[in-house]
Amino acid sequence: MGGYDQTLRPFLWRAERLHPGQEVVSRTHEGIVRNTYAEFGDRTRQLANALEDVGVGDGDRVATFCWNHHRHAEVYFAAPNIGGQLHTINPLLPAEHVQYIVENAQDKVLLVDQSLLEPLEAAYDEEAFASVEQFVVMSSSLPETSLEPVTDYESFIDEYDSEYDWPELDEDTPAGMCYTSGTTGKPKGVEYTQKMLWSHTMASLTPQGLGIEETDVIMPVVPMFHVNAWGLPFSTTAAGAKHVYPGPSPDPADLVSLIEDEGVTMTAGVPTVWLGVLEYVENHGADLSSLERIIIGGSAAPESLIKKYDDLGVEVVHAWGMTEMSPLGTVAHLKADLEDLSPEEQYAKQAKQGLIVPGLEFRVVDDDGEEVPWNGDDFGELWIRGPWVTDSYFKRPDANEADFEGSWLKTGDVVTVDEDGYIQIVDRAKDVIKSGGEWISSVELENKLMAHDAVSEATVVGVPHEKWQERPVAFVVPTDDAEMDEAEFHEEIESFVAEDYPNWWTPDAVVHIDEVPKTATGKFDKKVLREEYADEDLLGDD
Template identity: 45%
Template sequence: MLRGLMMDAPLLVTSILRHAALYHADTEIVSRTVEGPIHRTTYGEAWVRVQKLAHALAGLGLKPGDRVGTLAWNGYRHLELYYGVGGSGMVCHTINPRLFPEQIAYIINHADDAVLFTDLTFVPLLEGIAPEIAGVKAIVVMTDAEHMPASSLPNLLCYETLLEGQPESFDWPELDENTACGLCYTSGTTGNPKGVMYSHRSAVLHGLASSLPDVFNLSSRDCVLPVVPMFHVNAWGVPYSAPLNGCKLVFPGAKLDGASLYELFESEGVTNTAGVPTVWLALLNWLDANRKKPTTLRKVAIGGSACPPVMIQRFRELGVEVLHAWGMTETSPLGLANTPKKKHDGQSADDSLALASKQGRPIFGVQFRVVDGAGNDVPRDGKAFGRMMVRGPWVCGGYYGLADSAAHASLPGWFETGDVVTMDADGYVQIVDRTKDVIKSGGEWISSIDLENIAVAHPAVQEAAAVARPDEKWGERPVLVVVLKPGQPLTAQELAAFYEGKVAKWCIPDDIRFVESLPHTATGKLLKTAIRDMVLHPQPAG
């Protein structure tokens, strides 16, 4: 075999921030801090602080391969940890603080985190689980000396004090690009969370691919505000893709309400943002109530769960393009992105909305298959459905600490996503349902996603979930659980009538229930296990 004569330069995350510091040194990183004020820095200044952080980590006795946990919002210090920890050969373990305390303790112990870095917000949470995480050697509060809290936590350190006096340059190790740099645990609804270990190579390749024109379409002219948290799949890779392209970065901190996000959008000139549907629903309702319209925002990426077509339409009416995308913790996360092709120019409004409502087509670097129960590929006609499989350089090959985790797919070498989908000839994927959520009635499959999308298109409905209940005759029947908008009356009969002509009659829910709120997972998805329990074991009124 004749080898090429290219330099053997490893793909490392430090190369991303170094590039940003060299060629976009004065580009801003803006953060709404936990302490209150807006903080401003630049890529040039961040590069210096990351090197000081690397010295501080070594001073704590941390070694390559050690896991360093973070419990933090989106902010400049969290960004520094991404690069300082990973670049030093350690693993930046981002922990979702919205999980139950016992789950957080489990994750910290399973990862064997040596040190934890926490925002002020989560100090009480750590105090509550301190006896369960005795293996942690130190906890660093991500603040300055002035704001250090009085706490019962042992070995409590101050982030800014650690950085004081440290050298401003660091001799970064020449790591193998397959070295682990990040760790994120799934927020699964059954069983214990599972750890997905990202490599430098996977992070850099994902950052490059997600920047492509048909994906996030980033450039140095953009200002990006990731609403999706940095503790959730690396904020969809934005902490890597934005510096890679020299984008201005704006971090919203803990304030994700409509008013706070709109203020940052307008004051900082945000052009691109990304987040889950629940956040955008709140923003859109706030914009409507306050008769506001974003003036600089041009693209919003929506993923995490299926985006209702009505949400895409509402953004379009504001002049904002929606990028419907799909991914999961195990895919770093981006695998599908929905950008129309040239041949789709001139589509009718209805056809354009139908296309935009699909999860998208595969981005370069990942391969997809849709297979039937026997593992055979189904036709790519946009109608035949099957189980979705994926593989690629930023797709999970096994879970951290689980010896048999490679056997998670029915097809060797492929990751089974757990989604039932259709795919057309251009690769556009439509998720019919999660395999565990699809409703099987009379031998036919009913998509809970379709039922939910129709429900939320009704002007009186704020949120809806469709789940199955056992039925003696049909096996299962759909139950629709609905949250109404404040002050909007609606009967079950009226909502059932809204389905007529939109789905087959046998798909229309014959059991519609109204509730004040619906439970969600730690990442904002509808918690179907709890909703099924609500349906099957209703609590008596009062």
């Protein structure tokens, strides 16, 4: 016999009843806002009543165009638990992508932060937004806006009762939606069912996942508009832990202040965020004594970053996932039988993407469709399947055929697996550099370059070469105190890379830039650099 349907509703129910006084803290444009779980639950039910009253029913999508804060978290639980679908939209996407996403998803209600009104108004198109029947500005008063019909959030929920009779939902009911960033074409929609989000939450709570406990204070810096902030609003609530939301466009000073003032024990975000925080701490000092671990994902965490935080008493936990996976796939915990390794060997394990999370299966497939051995050398494309991994894209049969093989998601990541089962991403299939019949990992080169004291950020791309097919070119952002010119720096980089890699891996050119371009989710955007330097002879006459 089967059990009761696996849905999100019991997570909020449990948090309210077992931990009613636990806090949900937000940094907002109106200041710091504090609610208890009891108050959070009441406000969520008020929102549920309001959404239902404007016509949101089974399958209707409630879109958010928002940063990380308590009101956004209330939508996380209200929209899916009334039978609707939470649809988080990335506000950093180009206007034409936002238009495509809203029209493709047919959103019924759209909630927007006050600070994001301008980009949403710029993206507004009457035809693309025809499905939207109500705009709600996430504030306590209504600012001037051209959107209509529109109201502010507090007025939207204020007149409604805090009692709400949640419907009993089937676990296969769509509960969430997020679109990929669309760097290689139109964004692709990924739907999450109640069961997928429930399963992902339970896996996240395990020690082999993120190991969240009720004593934790969790600050998701990873945006709530991107893959549900890696599921942290759900898993933090399920654990009964304290939420801390950093609000609109937090800078390193904001993040450090919240860590100090709220006693944050765990936080999460992309490497560039933590490089910025580290630089702030080194220049200004900070009390990070409460902080136990940082979950880093989105792109590879440089080993040098892991070491520097370790010196501060903070563990960096490397994780990997995808929008298609809700997103958690691997976490680089150190296995018990490896605790006797030297510090350097442990750092090397931590710098990999890690061990598969319980509940998922994977295989690594070469160009001939054969599985590669777990030896840390042979590589292939990573395929994954499991209860929180999607098996199709929303309204995109063309993409389905290319990216799925039965129940398997073909991730597009080229990886190796070592003898201990640690997965390491060598590159994205589209970014790996093929030189003289051999492969060069741009990711490994980037991590090595960013370990240099004179490098703030670095990315590596393959440039066409008449003899070798492709050669690596490094784009680096020097630190403020770097004094070498480009020629001296190139020589220095050659020697530095040669410490760990063969000569033919050494970049043929080193270009100084002011900033590495980023995608809408904070990842390095190599496509921009390829386009910008397409007409330049980066390799000279070589």
